[in-house]
Amino acid sequence: MLFIVDSREHGEALRGELEARGIPAWRVELWGHHVVVTPPRVRVEGLRVPVRAAIELRTEYQLVSREWKREPTPVRIGGREVREGRLFIVAGPCAVESEEQIVKTARFVRDAGADALRGGAFKPRTSPYTFQGLGEAGLRALARAREETGLPVVTELMDPEDMPLVLKYADALQIGARSMQNFSLLKKLGRAGKPVLLKRGFGNTVEEWLLAAEYVALHGNGDVVLVERGIRTFDKTLRFTLDVGAIAYAKRHTHLPVLGDPSHPAGDRRYVIPLALAIIAAGADGLLVEVHPDPDKALSDAGQQLTFEQFRELVQKAREIARVLRGG
Numbered sequence: 001m002l003f004i005v006d007s008r009e010h011g012e013a014l015r016g017e018l019e020a021r022g023i024p025a026w027r028v029e030l031w032g033h034h035v036v037v038t039p040p041r042v043r044v045e046g047l048r049v050p051v052r053a054a055i056e057l058r059t060e061y062q063l064v065s066r067e068w069k070r071e072p073t074p075v076r077i078g079g080r081e082v083r084e085g086r087l088f089i090v091a092g093p094c095a096v097e098s099e100e101q102i103v104k105t106a107r108f109v110r111d112a113g114a115d116a117l118r119g120g121a122f123k124p125r126t127s128p129y130t131f132q133g134l135g136e137a138g139l140r141a142l143a144r145a146r147e148e149t150g151l152p153v154v155t156e157l158m159d160p161e162d163m164p165l166v167l168k169y170a171d172a173l174q175i176g177a178r179s180m181q182n183f184s185l186l187k188k189l190g191r192a193g194k195p196v197l198l199k200r201g202f203g204n205t206v207e208e209w210l211l212a213a214e215y216v217a218l219h220g221n222g223d224v225v226l227v228e229r230g231i232r233t234f235d236k237t238l239r240f241t242l243d244v245g246a247i248a249y250a251k252r253h254t255h256l257p258v259l260g261d262p263s264h265p266a267g268d269r270r271y272v273i274p275l276a277l278a279i280i281a282a283g284a285d286g287l288l289v290e291v292h293p294d295p296d297k298a299l300s301d302a303g304q305q306l307t308f309e310q311f312r313e314l315v316q317k318a319r320e321i322a323r324v325l326r327g328g
């Protein structure tokens with residue numbers, strides 16, 4: 001149940017009243033609303049505190065539902081905005097490998113039309129023997145690339161203990177597929193004070209993904225961008241199966257911006273552009289895509305990172321598709 005109230009004071013009073021009745025309640029200030037939240041399907045009658053609206057949702061996720069907040073939520077990253085009706089493109093290498101590599105990539109993707117720079121400094125790798133990322137040196141290189149280009153920086157946070165360090169350098173925190181249900185991490189993100197790009201786990205349902213976003217919002221951070229990046233299915237032709245239906249569904253059922261990552265489901269750079277166009281056609285607000293100055297020599301995900309030339313082609317086609325479908 002969601003209660004919209006007029007002020008922080010009314011919110012506190014209502015939370016107190018609910019808790020006195022044995023009903024767990026959270027008070028949050030999100031998207032310009034004072035909201036008190038209880039678990040779904042709780043029946044409350046005869047409240048003393050004045051409420052502007054009491055909203056019963058049909059879904060387990062409540063705050064992120066579009067059922068009560070019809071207008072889409074824009075999310076600011078650095079000086080830019082991810083929002084409905086305009087493509088937001090985050091581009092950069094899978095991993096930061098050197099300052100030279102990240103600055104070179106940042107310059108190119110900015111000139112080609114990217115809105116933000118991505119690059120991993122802490123890499124979740126399947127094998128413990130492969131490149132694990134440069135750590136803080138990688139974060140410093142990202143900050144250098146931001147200085148050079150003005151592009152805001154998006155990078156993955158894996159370990160909750162690294163949050164203060166990553167926050168020092170990043171404009172937005174990416175939560176990887178493997179961390180999507182790290183609930184203690186999700187709760188901490190509520191107090192991060194910076195936007196979160198929440199990737200869907202490759203073994204997770206859409207509802208689990210939206211409930212992960214609900215965790216972050218319920219703990220105080222409404223700046224969440226959902227990212228579909230492919231799931232595991234019986235089919236092994238491409239690396240993962242891009243779930244375009246999940247994008248259309250998330251756009252309809254939540255008010256949060258939705259991006260798609262065409263690189264990880266493709267696993268092969270020849271398929272990245274077609275998947276990117278499908279992501280946009282399905283209604284996503286933008287892309288998170290891997291680009292490398294010399295992909296064959298990349299230290300991670302070599303096969304799927306786009307060349308500079310391919311990225312230029314992608315941006316052109318992506319903007320054309322967006323224009324045809326929604327005029328922007």
Ligand SMILES: [Mn+2]
Pocket residue numbers: 094095290300301
């Ligand atoms: Mn990667």
